Amino acid sequence: MYISKFSKQFSQLAARALGSQLKAPLTSAPRTSCAYLPRNHDFFPLQHGAFFSTTAANASEEGNEEKQKISVTFVDKDGEEQNIKVPLGTSMLEAAHENDIELEGACEGSLACSTCHVIVMDMEYYNKLEEPTDEENDMLDLAFGLTETSRLGCQVIAKPELDGIRLAIPAASRNMAVDGYKPKPH
Amino acid sequence: MAIFRMLKCIQRSFSKVACNRIRICIVGSGPAGFYTAEKILKAHGGAEVDIIDRLPTPFGLVRSGVAPDHPETKIVTNQFSRVANDGRCSFFGNVLLGSSISLSELRAMYNAVVLAYGAESDRVLGIPGEGLAGIYSAREFVWWYNGHPDCSSLSPDLKSTDTAVILGQGNVALDVARVLLRPLEELATTDIACHALAALQESNIRKVYLVGRRGPAQAACTAKELREILGIKGLRIHIQEADLRISTEEEVELKSNRIRRRVYELLSKAATSSPNNLTSHQRDLHFVFFRRPDIFLESKDRSGHVAGVHFEKTIVKDTDSGMQMAVGTEQFEDLKCGLVLKSIGYKSIPVEGVPFEPHKGTVPNVGGRVLNDVKGDFIEFEKGLYVCGWLKRGPTGIIATNHHCAEETVANIIEDINEGVISSSISLPGREGLLQLLANKNVNVVPFSAWGKVDAEEKTRGSLKNKPREKLTTWKELLRVALG
Numbered sequence: 001m002y003i004s005k006f007s008k009q010f011s012q013l014a015a016r017a018l019g020s021q022l023k024a025p026l027t028s029a030p031r032t033s034c035a036y037l038p039r040n041h042d043f044f045p046l047q048h049g050a051f052f053s054t055t056a057a058n059a060s061e062e063g064n065e066e067k068q069k070i071s072v073t074f075v076d077k078d079g080e081e082q083n084i085k086v087p088l089g090t091s092m093l094e095a096a097h098e099n100d101i102e103l104e105g106a107c108e109g110s111l112a113c114s115t116c117h118v119i120v121m122d123m124e125y126y127n128k129l130e131e132p133t134d135e136e137n138d139m140l141d142l143a144f145g146l147t148e149t150s151r152l153g154c155q156v157i158a159k160p161e162l163d164g165i166r167l168a169i170p171a172a173s174r175n176m177a178v179d180g181y182k183p184k185p186h
Numbered sequence: 187m188a189i190f191r192m193l194k195c196i197q198r199s200f201s202k203v204a205c206n207r208i209r210i211c212i213v214g215s216g217p218a219g220f221y222t223a224e225k226i227l228k229a230h231g232g233a234e235v236d237i238i239d240r241l242p243t244p245f246g247l248v249r250s251g252v253a254p255d256h257p258e259t260k261i262v263t264n265q266f267s268r269v270a271n272d273g274r275c276s277f278f279g280n281v282l283l284g285s286s287i288s289l290s291e292l293r294a295m296y297n298a299v300v301l302a303y304g305a306e307s308d309r310v311l312g313i314p315g316e317g318l319a320g321i322y323s324a325r326e327f328v329w330w331y332n333g334h335p336d337c338s339s340l341s342p343d344l345k346s347t348d349t350a351v352i353l354g355q356g357n358v359a360l361d362v363a364r365v366l367l368r369p370l371e372e373l374a375t376t377d378i379a380c381h382a383l384a385a386l387q388e389s390n391i392r393k394v395y396l397v398g399r400r401g402p403a404q405a406a407c408t409a410k411e412l413r414e415i416l417g418i419k420g421l422r423i424h425i426q427e428a429d430l431r432i433s434t435e436e437e438v439e440l441k442s443n444r445i446r447r448r449v450y451e452l453l454s455k456a457a458t459s460s461p462n463n464l465t466s467h468q469r470d471l472h473f474v475f476f477r478r479p480d481i482f483l484e485s486k487d488r489s490g491h492v493a494g495v496h497f498e499k500t501i502v503k504d505t506d507s508g509m510q511m512a513v514g515t516e517q518f519e520d521l522k523c524g525l526v527l528k529s530i531g532y533k534s535i536p537v538e539g540v541p542f543e544p545h546k547g548t549v550p551n552v553g554g555r556v557l558n559d560v561k562g563d564f565i566e567f568e569k570g571l572y573v574c575g576w577l578k579r580g581p582t583g584i585i586a587t588n589h590h591c592a593e594e595t596v597a598n599i600i601e602d603i604n605e606g607v608i609s610s611s612i613s614l615p616g617r618e619g620l621l622q623l624l625a626n627k628n629v630n631v632v633p634f635s636a637w638g639k640v641d642a643e644e645k646t647r648g649s650l651k652n653k654p655r656e657k658l659t660t661w662k663e664l665l666r667v668a669l670g
Contacts, residue, residue: 104589106265112258115586138410141445142584 070163074101075121077171086158092118092167093153103169109154111135116153117143121166126151128161145170207232208603209616211296213283214303215239216246217585218575220266221592222300223275229600232610235275236296236617240282241335242632242664243640244270246304248585250334253361254376255368257654262585270634276617278624279632280665286629287620289539293570295619297608298599301540301549301556302574305532305581309547311353315482320347320492324358324529331365331386333379333657335664341381344389346488347524351495353479354529355398356406362527363394364415367469377648377655395521397474397495399512400502402429402453403436409448415471416456424472425457435504474521476500478512483520494522532581540571548580549573554595555602570608572599636668643667 069085074096076082086095093116096103104115117140120126126149132140136155143150153167210226212219215237223235243249245263252259270277283289283303293299308323310316322342329337350366352359365373370387378386398405402425405412416423430453432440440447453473477497485493497519500512534549536542541550541557550557556568574595575588583591602608615622624631640658647656658664 104586106262106586106589107258108261108264110258110261112256112261113584113586115589134413135410137448138408138413141409141448142586144586144590146444 070158070160070165072158072162073164073166074103074118075166075168076102077169088158088160090158091154092116092156092158095158096153101169103153105154111139111152111154114139114141114143114152117146117170118151118153118156118167119145119147119170120149120151120156121168123149125162125165129156143170206610207234208298208608208610209233209296209614210235210298210300210599211292211616211620212237212300212302213239213292214246214301214575214577215241215244215266215277215279216302216304216575217248217262217266217588218302218304218578218592219246219300220244220269221588222302222574222595224265224269225592225596226599227269227272227274229596230603233274234616236278236620237270237276238278238281238283238287238620240280240303242279242637242661242668244277244279244634244637250329250332252332252585253328253365254332254378255364255373257376259585277634277637278620279637279668280630281624284537286624286627289537291623292620293539295615295623296570297610297612297614298570298572298602300554300572300574300595300599301537301577303534303537303577305534305547305576307533307535308528309531309533311479311528311530313479313481315484315492318482318484318492319488319490320524321482321526321528324352324354324362324527325532327362327527328358331378331382333377333382333659335659335661338379338381338659342385342525344385344391344525346390348390349393349395349521349523350391350525350527351395351397351521351523352527352529353397353495354406354531355396355473356529357408357411359396359527359529360407360411360415362529363396363471364411364418366391366394367415367418367421367471369419375652377644377653377657379657379659381659391525392468393470393472395472395474395523397477397479397497397521399476399478399500400510401432401436401475402450402473403432403440403446404502404510405446405449405453407449408445409452412449412452416452418469418471420468422468422470423456424470425453426475427457429473429475430454430457433502436502436510439510476502476512477519478514480518482526485524492524492526494520495526496520532576534577534581541568546580549577551578553598554578554591555598570602630665630669632665632668639670640664640667 069087071083072086072092072095073081073083082099082101084095084099084101086092091109093103093105093109097105103118106115107113109116120129129151132151132155136152139152140146140150208230210233212222212235219237223237226233226235237244239246245266248260248263269275281287283292289299308325320343322340326337326340327342330340330342352363365386366389373386374383440450476499478500479495480498481496482492483494483496485491498514499517499519500514502510503513505511533547536544543550551573552565554572554574556571556573557565558568559566572595574592578595579591599608603610621631644655644657648654658667
């Protein structure tokens with residue numbers, strides 16, 4: 001993926017400006033700028049909070065700022081691509097929402113739904129991810145259009161090895177009347 | 187990127203401004219209703235969406251169906267609340283279709299009406315003794331512990347018996363079993379209704395049978411719910427190892443069906459593993475396969491009350507359609523119990539003026555467009571009438587299923603707008619007309635802001651008890667707080 005130095009810096013500045021704006025009203029977001037929503041205190045915190053907390057130190061690219069972010073491309077159901085910079089430690093669900101990418105997140109990353117299903121487009125990158133937990137697999141069971149390289153966006157956390165990862169957001173539309181309805185035998 | 191975002195934003199707002207006003211009413215404020223609203227608002231900048239619900243509270247089964255110990259699943263209400271707070275969207279609770287307002291009145295006031303009122307009734311077995319006391323549908327029981335105002339006085343007797351039989355092995359069956367078996371202290375900090383918590387505190391139920399007509403290779407639950415119940419503290423799991431033997435055909439099917447395979451693997455593992463951390467409060471959960479309820483047995487001591495279920499043993503056979511059906515063997519077996527919960531499926535209730543398929547319990551539709559008539563190859567649709575959710579595709583699936591379901595219905599609504607099937611040029615009374623009509627009929631409409639009062643009151647009461655909320659469980663109290 002080629003991104004010019006200029007646009008890289010530009011987008012970083014923009015993202016930082018945006019990030020600080022969005023971060024401001026949030027007091028409870030644990031580590032990243034979880035910008036899309038104030039977290040509901042009634043519910044459990046993000047379960048991936050502890051993952052990859054040291055990866056930032058291992059990054060070995062360019063300047064300080066560069067170390068903090070990786071390049072991620074989302075491909076929507078119409079094939080339209082959007083490249084974003086994702087801070088290390090941020091989940092793909094949070095990153096998508098911060099960048100106005102339409103990825104559902106009904107349970108806000110608490111591993112209780114399958115709506116942030118993404119498909120890792122290259123097996124090479126898929127293999128760089130930690131194995132999904134039983135709990136993630138339980139949710140993937142229910143995802144539409146499951147593939148061999150499917151993951152939940154909330155469980156894919158930015159780390160240096162994932163720089164350049166491409167994630168497809170599966171097409172949701174299917175004819176429910178025909179293949180979505182399973183009559184129960186009686 | 188910022189410029190790109192800005193351009194996209196400008197582009198969007200232009201396309202919105204250019205649109206004519208379209209007034210759409212959605213009946214039902216559960217996941218199907220709210221996802222439909224969200225998608226209409228996104229897809230059409232001129233759409234004005236009103237959601238009506240018969241309850242004073244929004245969110246349908248997210249509030250009254252999702253188990254109290256699944257708070258993460260209810261987080262989606264944050265998203266739905268943002269939809270309801272959109273300037274082009276309104277919620278009107280305490281409005282009952284067919285009573286407060288008829289469907290024909292509604293259709294006359296809106297460009298389009300989307301029925302998304304779900305399934306508020308139950309399938310029945312149709313076997314002798316089904317009317318005995320102590321037999322409930324799982325839906326009623328779920329509504330009871332979730333504080334639905336229609337079932338707050340159900341008062342199931344959990345004291346006179348130590349055994350409950352649950353018919354069905356889907357996720358709802360597992361939910362009710364879990365609520366019956368889970369240590370009380372784990373439920374005490376959920377939003378479970380206080381009357382249910384009190385009843386469970388005094389419950390003598392120690393043994394629960396989860397009974398299915400077919401085998402472990404056909405179990406209808408999902409791995410998450412199964413894993414959860416298998417992990418309950420102090421619970422001994424009973425599964426007959428003989429039941430786990432599967433045919434070559436079943437083996438082949440399990441290979442291609444990820445959900446069923448993982449469920450089967452969990453059951454197999456549970457059958458062979460030793461019980462974990464059993465305490466003195468030990469309870470038992472029996473998975474019973476290959477049993478079809480034949481007759482409900484009446485108690486000799488307590489007239490009119492259930493004392494057990496007479497089951498016919500079954501075997502599973504492949505049908506021509508590739509489905510595995512349970513077939514009776516004419517061998518019978520009884521299970522004694524004092525409580526029966528039938529978790530064999532929900533059913534939608536028809537409303538006047540809508541075609542209905544009583545067998546399927548759905549409104550006939552193609553992609554959410556309501557069918558009026560089919561004459562050979564000619565399909566006629568009800569103009570401006572749509573369905574979404576369980577009413578459209580039957581009572582199966584999870585919350586997220588409605589996301590896809592709504593996407594399909596909304597795509598067809600938008601297509602009908604673009605092709606002029608739904609006309610946006612005629613000015614219809616819409617929201618103002620609806621509110622006027624309801625005012626004339628003395629209906630006390632509960633807007634979303636009034637739900638906010640209920641929400642706040644429930645959270646305040648809950649905080650005193652270390653619960654996320656203490657639900658208001660009667661119509662009287664809900665309306666008093668909402669309209670007070």
